[in-house]
Structure formats: C-alpha cells, structure tokens
Amino acid sequence: MKERRMHHRFYYYYSSSITIIICLHRHLGAQAIPTRTDAAAAVLFTRFDRDAYLNLAGDAARRRRGRDDDASVNYFRQTSPTKNFDDDQQQQQQQQEKDARINNSQTADQQNYDYDNYDDPDKCTVYLAPSSIPHSGLGMYTTIPYTPGTKFFPEIGIFFHDKHRQYLVNNDRPRLSAQYPWLSSALSFGAFDAAYGESYIPGIGMLTNSHLGLVNFRLSEPWMMQRSMDGTDSLFYSDSLTLDDVGRGAYTTHGHVMFEAVSHIEAGEEMFVSYGDEWFTSREEALGIVPGGDDFTEADELLRIFSETHLQNNDQLLGEDGVNEGEEQWDDDSDDTLANLTAEYEMVLRNASEKGKRLRAALPDNVQDVPAALELGTARFSAKDSIQSLEWLEENGACLDNIVSGVSSIPQAGRGAFATRSIKEGDQITTTPVLTFDREELLLWESVEKMDDGGLVMELLGQQLLVNYCYGHANSSLLFFPYAPTVNFINHGSIEESNAEIRWSRSPYHKAEWLHEPLEDVKSRMKTGLMFDIIATRDLSRGDEILLYYGKDWEEGWMQHISEWSPTMDSEHPVVVDDDDDDNNATLPHLNLTDSLGHPTTSDLNVIEKTPIVRTVDEQADNPYPSYIMTICRFEPPEECVTQNMDGACISRWTHVYEEKDLYRCSILSRRPYSKDHFAYGTFRQVIGLPDGLLPPHWMDLNSTLESDN
Numbered sequence: 001m002k003e004r005r006m007h008h009r010f011y012y013y014y015s016s017s018i019t020i021i022i023c024l025h026r027h028l029g030a031q032a033i034p035t036r037t038d039a040a041a042a043v044l045f046t047r048f049d050r051d052a053y054l055n056l057a058g059d060a061a062r063r064r065r066g067r068d069d070d071a072s073v074n075y076f077r078q079t080s081p082t083k084n085f086d087d088d089q090q091q092q093q094q095q096q097e098k099d100a101r102i103n104n105s106q107t108a109d110q111q112n113y114d115y116d117n118y119d120d121p122d123k124c125t126v127y128l129a130p131s132s133i134p135h136s137g138l139g140m141y142t143t144i145p146y147t148p149g150t151k152f153f154p155e156i157g158i159f160f161h162d163k164h165r166q167y168l169v170n171n172d173r174p175r176l177s178a179q180y181p182w183l184s185s186a187l188s189f190g191a192f193d194a195a196y197g198e199s200y201i202p203g204i205g206m207l208t209n210s211h212l213g214l215v216n217f218r219l220s221e222p223w224m225m226q227r228s229m230d231g232t233d234s235l236f237y238s239d240s241l242t243l244d245d246v247g248r249g250a251y252t253t254h255g256h257v258m259f260e261a262v263s264h265i266e267a268g269e270e271m272f273v274s275y276g277d278e279w280f281t282s283r284e285e286a287l288g289i290v291p292g293g294d295d296f297t298e299a300d301e302l303l304r305i306f307s308e309t310h311l312q313n314n315d316q317l318l319g320e321d322g323v324n325e326g327e328e329q330w331d332d333d334s335d336d337t338l339a340n341l342t343a344e345y346e347m348v349l350r351n352a353s354e355k356g357k358r359l360r361a362a363l364p365d366n367v368q369d370v371p372a373a374l375e376l377g378t379a380r381f382s383a384k385d386s387i388q389s390l391e392w393l394e395e396n397g398a399c400l401d402n403i404v405s406g407v408s409s410i411p412q413a414g415r416g417a418f419a420t421r422s423i424k425e426g427d428q429i430t431t432t433p434v435l436t437f438d439r440e441e442l443l444l445w446e447s448v449e450k451m452d453d454g455g456l457v458m459e460l461l462g463q464q465l466l467v468n469y470c471y472g473h474a475n476s477s478l479l480f481f482p483y484a485p486t487v488n489f490i491n492h493g494s495i496e497e498s499n500a501e502i503r504w505s506r507s508p509y510h511k512a513e514w515l516h517e518p519l520e521d522v523k524s525r526m527k528t529g530l531m532f533d534i535i536a537t538r539d540l541s542r543g544d545e546i547l548l549y550y551g552k553d554w555e556e557g558w559m560q561h562i563s564e565w566s567p568t569m570d571s572e573h574p575v576v577v578d579d580d581d582d583d584n585n586a587t588l589p590h591l592n593l594t595d596s597l598g599h600p601t602t603s604d605l606n607v608i609e610k611t612p613i614v615r616t617v618d619e620q621a622d623n624p625y626p627s628y629i630m631t632i633c634r635f636e637p638p639e640e641c642v643t644q645n646m647d648g649a650c651i652s653r654w655t656h657v658y659e660e661k662d663l664y665r666c667s668i669l670s671r672r673p674y675s676k677d678h679f680a681y682g683t684f685r686q687v688i689g690l691p692d693g694l695l696p697p698h699w700m701d702l703n704s705t706l707e708s709d710n
C-alpha cells in the first residue's frame with residue numbers, strides 16, 4: 001500500500017470507564033462484517049416515499065432538459081422525507097438545519113473555485129502533463145500561483161475496507177491498485193471506519209507524483225472534520241441522508257476532501273504531495289535511492305559551505321559580483337582549477353555517502369553542476385522541468401478544471417460534476433488516466449462454517465463502495481477507476497438527458513497499443529497507461545451538470561434497487577463480530593434503531609436533545625450516547641508499550657498529556673466502526689457500464705453479469 005503518511009498521530013480507542021488504552025493503530029482486531037441474515041431484527045422505517053422520489057426525479061430531468069435549473073438547487077430538501085416524525089416543529093427544525101448545512105457546504109465549494117477571481121475565468125488553472133520526475137508518467141501542473149493554505153477544489157475519498165476479505169488476497173500477485181491508496185486515517189475518522197481500511201482519493205491524491213524536496217500540497221485537515229454529504233464521517237458537519245433514503249450508502253460520504261498548498265507555488269509549477277519517506281525507502285530496488293526532504297536541506301547546506309570555502313577562493317570561477325553565472329564559465333577554467341575543485345567536491349560526496357546514501361543522492365554528481373544547484377536549490381535542480389511555461393502546458397497538457405463538484409441536481413445521487421465554462425459539442429470535458437481492478441478485488445467474502453461437516457465455505461458478503469465508481473462491461477472482469485480531479489463526480493443521465501460520452505483517450509499519453517494485449521497482461525501491469533476522454537455531446541454552458549449515460553444495466557439496476565429496497569433492509573448497519581472470538585460478538589457496535597434521530601450529529605444532539613454534546617461518565621449513566629457513537633482520544637503515544645500482545649499490538653497506558661494544538665481531549669465523539677452508510681445492508685452497488693464496442697472482444701472473459709449482486 002502506498003503509505004502516504006500525512007501525520008504520525010496514533011489513534012487510540014478509549015472507553016470512558018476504563019483506564020487502559022488499547023492501541024488500535026494497527027487494527028481493531030480481526031472483525032468480520034456479517035451476512036445479510038443478521039439484518040433480521042431491523043426496525044421498520046418508512047420515510048422514503050418512492051412515488052415522491054420518482055416524481056421528483058422526473059421533475060429534475062424536465063428542468064435539466066429545459067435548462068431552467070440552477071445547479072445549486074438541492075432536491076434533497078424536497079425529497080428528505082420526514083413523515084416518521086411526530087413532532088412537526090422538530091421535523092421542520094431538522095429540515096432547516098439540513099438545508100443550512102447543505103448551503104454551507106455549497107458555499108464552501110464555491111469559495112474554492114471562484115474562477116471569476118482569476119484574471120481570465122476561461123484560463124485553465126490545472127493541467128495534466130508529463131511529470132518532471134523521470135519515469136513517473138504524468139503529473140499535474142497549476143497555471144495559477146498559490147499561497148500557503150489555499151485549497152484546491154474538493155474531491156471524493158473512497159474508503160476501501162477489509163482487504164483481507166478479498167478471495168484472492170492471500171495468494172495473489174502484487175497489484176497496481178495497491179500502490180495508490182492512502183492510509184485509512186487520510187479520511188477523517190477513517191481510522192475507525194472498519195477493522196482495516198485504505199483511502200482512495202483521486203485528483204491530487206492519485207495523480208500527483210511525490211518529490212520529497214518539492215512537496216507543495218498536502219491533505220488538508222486530515223483529522224479535522226471534512227465535510228461530507230451525509231456527514232457520517234463527522235459528527236460536526238452532517239448533511240445526513242436519513243436512514244430510509246434509497247441513495248444512502250451508494251456514494252461516498254467523503255465528498256469534500258481538500259488538499260491545500262503548503263508553500264508559495266508559482267504559476268506553471270508541478271504539484272507534488274508527500275507519499276512519506278517509507279514509501280520510497282521500501283521501494284529502493286525499483287526506484288533507486290530517493291532523497292527525503294531533509295536530505296535536500298542538508299545537501300543545500302553542504303553546497304553552501306563548499307561554495308564558501310572553495311568557490312569564493314577561486315574568484316575566476318565566479319561572476320563579477322561573486323555570483324556564479326551558469327555552466328559556461330566552468331568551461332573556461334583552467335584544467336588545474338577544475339581538477340582541484342573536482343577532487344575537493346569528491347571529498348564532499350564521499351563524506352555525504354558516509355552519512356547516508358539518500359543525502360548523497362541529493363547532491364549533484366559533478367562539480368560543474370554545483371553553481372546551478374546552489375542557485376536553484378538541490379531539490380529544484382533535481383527536477384529542473386518542474387516549473388513549466390504556460391505555452392508548454394498548453395502544448396503538452398490537457399485541461400483538468402472544466403468541471404467542479406457541487407450538490408447534484410438529481411435526487412438521491414449525492415454530488416455531481418458541473419461545467420466551469422462553456423464547452424462546445426464534440427469538445428473534451430476532461431481526460432483521465434484509469435487504474436484497473438479485477439472485479440474480484442472489489443468483492444468481500446467471509447468464510448463460514450458449513451452446517452453438515454463443519455468445513456468452511458466462502459460466502460459473498462457484498463461489494464466495496466468503489467464498485468460504484470468503476471467503469472466496466474458486464475462481460476469483462478476488468479474494471480477501470482478514473483482518477484483525474486472531479487471526474488468521479490459525474491452522474492448518470494438517461495440517453496435523452498445525458499450530455500457527455502466516454503471514449504478511449506486521443507491523448508498521446510494513452511497507451512492504445514495495450515488494447516491489443518491479452519487481458520491477463522493488462523491486469524498484471526504495474527503501471528497505468530490507459531486513459532478515457534469525456535466528450536460533450538451537446539453545447540454546455542457554465543453551471544450545467546455533466547451527465548453520462550451509465551448504460552442499460554445500470555439504469556435497470558437502479559430502478560430495481562428502488563423497487564426492492566426497503567427501509568427495513570437498509571436501516572440496520574452490520575453488527576460487527578470478531579472473527580477470533582465468538583464470545584465477543586455482542587460487545588461490538590451496532591446501530592440502535594429505536595433512535596428516531598436517524599443520524600444525529602453532535603449539533604443535532606445539542607439542538608434536538610438539548611443536552612451537551614460531550615457527556616461525563618456520570619451523565620452517560622443516565623443519558624448514554626447512541627450505541628453507534630464512541631469516544632476516542634488522540635495523542636502521541638508513549639515511546640514504550642506497557643505490554644505487547646502475542647500479535648505484536650502495543651498496549652500502552654496514557655501517562656502523558658500533550659499540549660500540541662492538534663491534539664484533543666479524550667472526549668471526541670466518533671462513529672463506531674462499520675456504522676457509516678456504506679456498510680448498511682442493501683445499499684446499491686453497480687458498476688458504471690462502458691458502451692458496447694469500447695472494450696476489445698478478447699477482454700470479454702465473462703458471460704454472465706455480476707451486476708445484480710448488491
């Protein structure tokens with residue numbers, strides 16, 4: 001897994017009445033998610049009004065066709081059914097709050113892509129183009145400067161959980177898809193979402209390369225609450241769907257993941273994030289020795305000292321005012337001087353090697369390069385092409401900001417992608433590299449005991465949420481996950497209302513020749529190379545929601561889901577059981593469905609329950625939290641473990657109080673694992689259909705569809 005560590009805080013689970021804190025940083029124990037039969041005890045909720053939904057969906061389509069809709073109109077307001085609430089006032093209040101939250105989240109979006117603030121709103125602000133890091137494929141470049149803290153536009157994050165439940169996981173080959181995810185904690189509270197999790201974050205999170213000396217973006221507020229549409233990742237911002245909304249759990253709750261600049265970024269600069277030192281040190285065989293950020297800083301210092309002690313004593317090597325003027329002047333030097341300097345510089349290199357191979361790798365190999373490396377800094381010197389001209393980007397790149405995310409105009413669809421500028425029919429809306437998955441990688445299995453002989457059989461539990469973001473054909477086991485910015489927000493529209501289509505990219509970076517290769521070769525490649533283009537099929541105006549026709553299977557699947565789905569089925573989250581300890585089944589979280597609040601947030605708890613958000617142990621005795629809420633602490637763990645479990649897990653005691661600003665008291669409310677929407681039973685799962693004829697016939701290795709499996 002691409003261990004892109006943004007921070008090194010560890011998360012500890014704290015049960016308020018117990019003083020031992022158990023390290024959950026590694027895992028929460030091997031917990032299983034249960035089979036569907038466990039949903040039997042669900043309580044009836046009937047708030048989802050199917051007819052009203054279908055009417056509204058029709059209205060929304062009519063509005064879009066008539067182009068009289070406003071992209072910011074939020075149909076959830078009208079669809080959010082409330083008839084289960086007895087108290088009209090409470091219902092109204094809750095609805096108003098939900099509206100306010102959704103409006104806030106829209107405002108937050110708009111702040112991030114207010115293109116009118118730029119000198120030319122039609123100027124593309126971000127390009128896909130070849131990376132300045134050799135052999136690392138494509139990268140992202142900005143054409144506008146950023147100041148530290150400025151955010152890039154919002155992206156989705158998709159939680160991928162319980163990899164050990166893949167059928168193939170134990171004896172499978174290395175997979176490219178494992179190179180891309182972030183740690184689960186990259187998504188707020190992700191560390192607690194499941195026993196084991198990873199986070200796929202497209203856009204900056206997947207498309208940018210990492211140069212540890214030139215990192216200019218980082219995930220913003222990884223721990224703080226990032227807004228999400230349903231707020232189940234966060235107790236503080238909730239735009240929650242209710243327990244009985246048919247779209248619940250069908251799209252990610254992390255719909256507002258932000259990256260922010262960490263330095264002053266120049267127009268034309270390549271965007272880099274840190275994958276973390278370990279990502280590079282664990283791949284030295286494949287990547288060679290890659291310096292860390294500190295290595296470049298130290299290398300700069302070594303060159304400065306070398307320059308002061310040697311170059312300034314050799315005035316003839318420097319420009320008139322003592323500043324080097326580039327490489328040519330070195331050519332004029334006498335052989336003797338150059339030989340002396342080379343010998344001196346080799347000493348510097350030898351000393352650096354002794355200190356560390358990564359430090360050595362940060363230094364230029366030749367003394368002739370020292371002046372340029374001094375001027376640029378060793379990091380920039382090592383990737384000289386990492387700042388490009390606008391002309392170069394226009395010539396070699398593809399624009400990635402023709403769309404931004406917002407609340408979809410489609411009821412129950414979550415967020416959508418909207419045009420930032422007019423796009424003519426036939427023109428490219430965006431282009432995107434795709435990561436390939438084997439369908440089997442997205443299935444979740446559980447081994448269960450067979451009644452007759454006690455033997456174990458594998459039972460299909462369901463599919464990862466990522467399925468809903470993958471493109472494929474029902475007759476092929478190969479799936480494609482696009483990862484350019486914003487592309488994953490594009491929703492489905494019927495044949496009549498769709499305004500975009502997908503095709504293999506015409507970009508020179510798309511490896512069209514791979515389409516002739518056998519399926520197995522494509523699946524086992526450890527590099528991406530295939531790309532899709534999304535093309536406008538009619539003239540688009542700024543603010544239009546982009547809609548792709550997802551195909552007949554998808555449409556039928558969604559309609560089937562609506563007709564089969566019942567709040568009864570959808571309203572219970574799985575009970576989490578411990579694989580290793582059958583006696584422990586009852587201790588882990590489950591949703592208390594008698595709680596009429598649906599998904600209460602801390603503010604809901606405050607407003608509706610009129611009680612303080614955080615309760616003392618005594619208060620909890622009279623007034624317990626809902627069962628899917630837990631309290632957690634966050635702190636730097638003590639260096640040593642008090643004891644070590646058999647499996648190496650660290651058990652430590654909280655003996656220190658740390659004052660850092662991003663550490664919190666042990667009073668944070670979090671959702672318990674497996675209590676977010678995408679774990680709920682009966683949630684919609686369906687691959688987005690690629691048009692017939694797009695995939696080569698020799699990739700059609702299935703003759704039945706897996707599509708109807710939820």
Ligand SMILES: C[S@@+](CC[C@H](N)C(=O)[O-])C[C@H]1O[C@@H](n2cnc3c(N)ncnc32)[C@H](O)[C@@H]1O
Pocket residue numbers: 156247250251252255408410411412413414415416468469470488489490491492493558684686
């Ligand atoms: C690729 S995602 C699109 C982005 C998604 N709306 C989000 O907020 O993250 C596909 C998922 O969006 C939802 N969706 C897309 N189009 C829809 C539609 N026309 N009606 C209902 N749900 C839709 C479904 O949950 C689907 O599985």
